[in-house]
Amino acid sequence: MLRFSANLSLLFSEYPWPQRFQVASRQGFKAVEIQFPYQLPAQQLQALLQENALQLILFNVAADTLLEGGEGLAAVPEKQLQFKAAVNQAIAYAELLKPQMINVLPGRCLQSERYDEYLDTFKNNLRYAADAFAELGIRTVFEAINCYDMPGFIIDSSSQMLDILTELNHPTLAMQYDIYHMQRMGEDSRIFLQQQITSIGHIQFADHPGRGQPGSGAIDFNSLFAIIAASPYQGWVGAEYRPTGSSAASLDWFKQTYC
Template identity: 70%
Template sequence: MLRFSANLSLLLTEYAWLERFAAAKQQGFQAVEIQFPYHLPVKQLQNALQSNGLQLVLFNVDADNLLHGGEGLAAVPEKQAEFKQAVAQTAAYAELLQPVAINVLSGRCLDKNRLTTYLDTFKHNLRYATEVFAELGINTVFEAINSVDMPGFIVDSSQQMLEILTEINHPRLGLQYDIYHMTRMGENCLAFLQTHMDKITHIQFADCPGRGEPGTGDIDFANIFACIAQSTYKGWLGAEYNPTTDSHSSFNWLAAATQTSAAVL
C-alpha cells in the first residue's frame, strides 16, 4: 500500500508550526516532511513528532538565499565553507530527528559561463554530504527542479540526475523524484517511474500546471499511483503542493489514492 507524507512547509499552514503535526495526524498521515526545519529548535520538533506518533521522512540541507532568487549553497565554489557548516547543522538535527533521507538542493547558476564549475562543485559537495549522513545511517537524495519556475536551476532533468547518480555511485545516495517538476519540464513521469524506480529513494508530487493538489491539473494520478503501487518502491510519497483552497479540502485525493493502491495489491 502506498504511504503518503505531508509536507508541512506547504500544507496545513493555517496552523502555527508546531500545531501542524497534530493536524497532519488527524488527517490520517503517519509521516511528515519539512523543507527547512532550522527556524525551530530541534527538541521542539522531536517532541512534536513523538507526541503525535509521526515519522519524519525528509528535510533539506539549508540552501541560503535559493528561495529568494539567489544561487543557494551547494554549487557555489565561493561558498564551500558555508555549505560544510550547513551540513554540520543538518547532521545535528538529523541525529535527533532520524529522517529517512536528507535532500541536497543543487541551486542556481546565474552566470552561464560558470555552469561547468558550479556543476563540479555540486557533485563534490554532494559526495561530501552523502558521506557525512551515511555515518549517521541516513540516506542522501538530490532532485531536479524545473527551470521554468526556477530559472537557472542547475539540475533540471531526469537525465542529469541519472548521470550524477551514476558518477557518484554511492550506496547511500538516491534520487528524489518530483512528479510536478518533471512534468513541468515536459517529461514522461510514468515512463521514468516504470524504468528507474530502483534508483528512487523518495517521491514528491503536486498536480501540473499550478502545483495544486491532485485533480486540479492535467496529471493522471490514478495511473501514477497504480504504477508505484505495482512496483518495488517501499518509500514514502510526499504531498508537496499548494492547496487551491484550504488544506483540509485539498485532501480529497487521499482516500481515493489509498483505495487505488489497496486494490492494486
C-alpha cells in the same frame, strides 16, 4: 499500499508551525517531511513528532537565499565552507529527528559561463554530504527542479540526475523524484517511474499546471499511483503541493487512495 507523507512546509500552512503536526496526524498521515526545519529547535520538533506519533521522512540541507532568488549553497564554489557548516547543522538536527533521508538542493548558477564549475562543485559537495549522512545511517537524495519556477537551476531533468548517480556511484545516494517538476519540464513521469524507480529514494508530487493537489491540474494520478504501488519502491510518497483552498479540503485524493 502506498505510503504518503505530508510536506508541512506547504500543507496545513494556514496553521502555526507547531499545530501543523497535530492537524496532519488527525487527517490520517503517519509521516511528514519539512523543507527546512531550522526555524524551530530540534528538541521542539522531536517533541512534536513524538506527541503526534509521526515519523519524519525527509528535510533539506539549508540553502541560503535559494528560495528568495539566490544561488543557494551546494553548487557555489565560493560557499563551500558555508555548505559544510549547513551539513553540520543538518547532522545536529538529524541526530534528534532521525529522518530517513536528507535532501541536498543543487541550486542555481546565475553566471552561465561558470556552469561547469558550479556542477563540479555540486558533485563534490554532494559526495561530501552523502559520506557525512551515511555515518548516521541516513540516505542522501538530490532533486531536479524545473527551470521555469527556478531559472538557472543547475539540474532540471531526470537524465541529469541519472548521470550524476552513475558518476558518483555512492551506495547511499539516490534521486528525489518530483513529479510536478518533471511534468513541468515536459517529461513523462509514467515512463520514468516504470524504468528507473530503483534509482529513486523519495517521490514528491503536485498537479500540473498550478502545483495544486491532485485533480486541480491535468496529471493522471490514478495511473501514476498505480505504477508506484505495483513497483519495487518501498519508500514514501510526499504530498508537496500548494492547496487551492484549505489543506483539509484538498485531501480527497488521500482519502481515495489511502483510506
